[in-house]
Amino acid sequence: MATIRKLRGRWQAQVRRRGMKPRAKSFDSKLEAEKWARDLEAQVDRFGSAPDTKILESTTLGDLLERYQREVSPTKRGAVQEVQRIDVLRRHELAYRTMIGLSQQDIASFRDERLRLVAPSTAVRELAILSHVVEVSIRDWGLPLAKNVVKLVRRPIIQNERSRRLTGDEEQRLLDGCDSGKIPYFRTLLIVAIETGMRRGEILGLRWSDISHNRRVVSLTMTKNGTNRDVPLSQRAFGALMDWRARADVDQSTIFPMTAGGLEQAWYRLLKRVDINGLRFHDLRHEGVSRLFERGLNVIEVSSISGHKEMRTLRRYTHLSADDLVARLG
Structure with a gap:
């Protein structure tokens, strides 16, 4: 049992237990002294000893x-x-x-x-x-x-889920806008993003050696969650990459030699050129993943392509077109 006493105007708590050095500490109030003693005794009961809290x-x-x-x-x-x-x-x-x-x-x-x-x-x-x-x-x-x-402590609730997808002729306007830009591979980059649903960092980290031409697969080793995965390429994405390869310097370190900041700047310049509002580059990942579902792939198949580990997180990315779902339902 702890001893609580008033000493020279302050409250001193002293804890003595068999097998441990006596511990004492002074506080401004009796309530603080009692709380410290209770916590210390609880640690002794739980762990068999009380750590030296001086370092704390x-x-x-x-x-x-x-x-x-x-x-x-x-x-x-x-x-x-x-x-x-x-x-x-x-x-x-x-x-x-x-x-x-x-x-x-x-x-x-x-x-x-x-x-x-x-x-x-x-x-x-x-x-x-x-x-x-x-x-x-x-x-x-x-x-x-x-x-x-x-x-x-309870974490804040994040309510910023986006449902923005490409509508109307936005995709064609984006691709046409790339042709009038100064970055020769930007059109290919957008096609890869839309067709695969890969993350920005994964796309910018792509090397020619990551592409298996026979399998038509991209092998990703640097992913957000640290897990390697293979991403199948549609004929459209593969064709765009091969077209760029025929014109690119294959000795460069990456397929798309630009930084994340450079991509963001190029993206906003493109949006301004083609007069599209409220579209983020990351929305292309929403678009790509949603299209995978609309092509009939199931959740497991899509997660293996997109790299999502939690089905709850994957659900946020799948804003499917109601018209397409009606067509599939017959």
Whole structure:
């Protein structure tokens, strides 16, 4: 049983248990002292000993973010974006909180504050980073935390599902607009995107050696979820690639030698040229995946092509044409 007493104007909690060194700590209020003692006794009951929490009193969340940014982030494919997000987190006042005092309420307050400034998807990504930082600190760095408080906080609901697909003659206008542009392979790039539903990064990372001409298949090794997969090429996509190959410098490192930023700029210039509004490049992935379903492929077959691991996520991409579904129903 813990001993709580008033000593020199403060409340001191002392915990004595067989097999552990006596622990004592002073607080401004009796309630804080009792809570600390209860938590310490609970850890002893659960683990048989109580960790030395001095390191938690001197370690801030910012310290952990800095170490994570230095040691863990560089190992990820999205390292650049994650480093930028961690820079934002390290400038927030939450980063100055010591780990002994970091609470579930602190994280909830951070979430609510960020939701007033950024989109829910951004807040979710930031919370995911914080959660993984704490998890790595516990599992790999030996930080004596009893729990990951970030996991206890409810994540914001993301309601930004898009249903934008190509309508009318938009596809033809886009392709015709490529002919008047300055990028000779942009038409081929769009056809590949529409026909395969591949992600932007996967398309930009394509090499000629990734294409099996006999099988008419593209082998992807650098995917968003880290899993290799083979993507079958329609005759249209394969023909467009072979046409570009006949004119391209096959010694270049990638089939489409441009950066993600360059693609976005070229895309918005194209939209302006052909007078199309409200269409994102990523919508071509929606279009491609939806067309796979409309061709009669089932969920498993489509997921093997698109690379979606969760059927719930795949469902968001399949905005099927009602007219086509009526035709299939007879």
